């Protein structure tokens with residue numbers, strides 16, 4: 001696997017990955033383009049060297065001088081559980097630190113047990129609950145948990 005920066009020509013493949021990775025509320029091409037092109041954002045795309053397929057992506061964006069938000073992270077179901085998510089998260093955290101941020105923050109659906117466990121294992125702690133953060137329900141909930149990690 002290699003990690004590289006996003007290219008415009010990745011959009012369709014990432015949108016397809018996104019729709020397979022998320023049961024509820026995947027970003028479409030237009031939303032993904034807006035996230036990747038957000039001012040101050042930076043990203044990594046993971047490419048499986050054997051198949052040439054994009055296996056995952058992550059985008060982060062500073063929200064203050066010291067805090068950076070993980071806007072989106074997803075790994076294709078075909079490549080989950082192989083350390084791709086961890087490598088993406090560590091790469092974006094390294095870049096956050098290099099850019100001078102002190103804290104990484106993210107929001108995750110309160111019913112997304114797998115992602116919550118993934119973030120906990122990778123050093124994130126629960127800081128608050130955000131009611132009705134999402135538009136669509138997942139298992140009857142629109143609430144998010146906010147998790148943070150000191151870099």
Ligand SMILES: CC(C)(COP(=O)(O)OP(=O)(O)OC[C@H]1O[C@@H](n2cnc3c(N)ncnc32)[C@H](O)[C@@H]1OP(=O)(O)O)[C@@H](O)C(=O)NCCC(=O)NCCS
Nearest residue numbers: 021073074075080081082083084085086107108114115118
């Ligand atoms: C959450 C998500 C990004 C995690 O990515 P991932 O690539 O599956 O995560 P990792 O492989 O790095 O870690 C997951 C597990 O694999 C294990 N693992 C790590 N390296 C491994 C390896 N080389 N071989 C096998 N397993 C490995 C980890 O220990 C971890 O163990 P667990 O299953 O007991 O939790 C991914 O599941 C995903 O995209 N989910 C859907 C979208 C989503 O919910 N995104 C987050 C929104 S907030």
